[in-house]
Amino acid sequence: MKINKNRWIYESLTAIILCFLNGIVFAETRIAILEFELKDLTMIPRTPAEITRTLSIKPLLEAELKKLGYVIIDIAPKYQKFANSGVGYLFDHHDVAANLGKQFDADYIFVGRLHKPSFLFAYLMGHLIRVRDAKLIGNYVSEAKGPSRNITIKAVESLAVKIDQALDHRYSRPLSSKQR
Secondary structure, eight states, rough: OOOOHHHHHHHHHHHHHHHHHHHTTTTTOOEOOOOOOOEOSSSOOSSSHHHHHHHHHHHHHHHHHHHOOOEEEOOOOOHHHHOOOOOHHHHOOHHHHHHHHHHHOOOOOEEEEESSSSEEEEEEEEEEEETTTTTTEEEEEEEEEEEHHHHHHHHHHHHHHHHHHTTTTSSSSSOOTTTO
């Protein structure tokens, strides 16, 4: 059986290109999410309930992003604490946060804050930083009206959709006008 040499070369190159493109298209985006900081400006700051809510945000956001197909990189709180020179430092210094993400081979690092100016509402705030160049990719705010766990969950879900929209756009639906 005679094999057409040009056809064999063409099919081989096509297979190699498809394998290469397949690796690019399905490359997993790796995100490190740091523990959220509580910035409580109320008359009775840092209540046990508010500290508990703040500590719940990171695992909720990790779970939402995992559902969307992202790989979550775990950075132990001791490493975050070591890199942090004070409250809000990593939130304001993207280069330091990016260096922390590089140590754990993350593509992006998310630095979050629960900002509570009132007993009636709080804001989940976050900076998404691309690790390779320390560039701020997204500055996010999701409002949570009230201290209820369900309201916090909804705010975290909204945050996850916003992060996905800024990154791959491959998992979530477009934002509704209420989510923007």
